[in-house]
Amino acid sequence: MTPLLEVRGIDKSFGPVQVLHDVAFSAHAGEVTALVGDNGAGKSTLVKCVGGIYPIDSGEIVFDGRPVQVHGPRDAGELGIEIVYQDLALCDNLDIVQNMFLGRERRRGLVLDEASMEELAEQTLSGLSVRTVKSIRQQVSSLSGGQRQTVAIAKAVLWNSKVVILDEPTAALGVAQTAQVLELVRRLADKGLAVVLISHNMNDVFAVSDQIAALYLGRMAAQVRTADVTHAQVVELITSGRSGDLGIVP
Ligand SMILES: Nc1ncnc2c1ncn2[C@@H]1O[C@H](COP(=O)(O)OP(=O)(O)OP(=O)(O)O)[C@@H](O)[C@H]1O
Numbered sequence: 001m002t003p004l005l006e007v008r009g010i011d012k013s014f015g016p017v018q019v020l021h022d023v024a025f026s027a028h029a030g031e032v033t034a035l036v037g038d039n040g041a042g043k044s045t046l047v048k049c050v051g052g053i054y055p056i057d058s059g060e061i062v063f064d065g066r067p068v069q070v071h072g073p074r075d076a077g078e079l080g081i082e083i084v085y086q087d088l089a090l091c092d093n094l095d096i097v098q099n100m101f102l103g104r105e106r107r108r109g110l111v112l113d114e115a116s117m118e119e120l121a122e123q124t125l126s127g128l129s130v131r132t133v134k135s136i137r138q139q140v141s142s143l144s145g146g147q148r149q150t151v152a153i154a155k156a157v158l159w160n161s162k163v164v165i166l167d168e169p170t171a172a173l174g175v176a177q178t179a180q181v182l183e184l185v186r187r188l189a190d191k192g193l194a195v196v197l198i199s200h201n202m203n204d205v206f207a208v209s210d211q212i213a214a215l216y217l218g219r220m221a222a223q224v225r226t227a228d229v230t231h232a233q234v235v236e237l238i239t240s241g242r243s244g245d246l247g248i249v250p
């Protein structure tokens, strides 16, 4: 089966520092692909390259079997690639609807089409079985961490997305909220999206992923099916870049 999103041979440097070396990675529709690696391994940089935030130095991005150019977030958005960034990017002083449509507001003539935005926001949240949010006109500052993450994910899903990339969505969450967000992650994949989940938490990764890709010092150590590896093997890949037959050959 052709991956929905694939990158090959990605190199990326910031000035003299090369952060990504010849990285290959793929994500399939209907699956959760976990992207793991230690702090500074290059996970966020990789997804920012895919999302058009950073230009790549070399390599290719292939979408649904076809090489594509992603020169900015708009290109990524047009392909159906949405990223929920580590630093969330929701505006505290705006309500849920305003956040979900920020920069892409619907208008009727000169005025904002509030009714249709509300309806679509409501539909999206309920389509994701999100029931903990009391009112979509609630300011985001009044939401819990888990609810914020949910809104950020719903915002990403609103735009006919095909690939949703979540950078550490559960990092700041408690047990119950983490479970809620992971359930949502699984539901997105079950709806047919290709979901990429960046996480440091092995329990989360094993609970929800179909495949695991481990970055080690900017190199892809291995991408494997979750069912084929143990926690210990993945931890080894993260900390040393190899585990038995898997990983980078020294
Ligand atoms: N804009 C930038 N300019 C220069 N160096 C950068 C920039 N962004 C990231 N780096 C460097 O690239 C490396 C990879 O960073 P990145 O944020 O991709 O890691 P990460 O795997 O997401 O880590 P974490 O798990 O801590 O979020 C780090 O050494 C970081 O200092």
Ligand SMILES: [Mg+2]
Pocket: 043, 044, 045, 086, 167
């Ligand atoms: Mg990061």
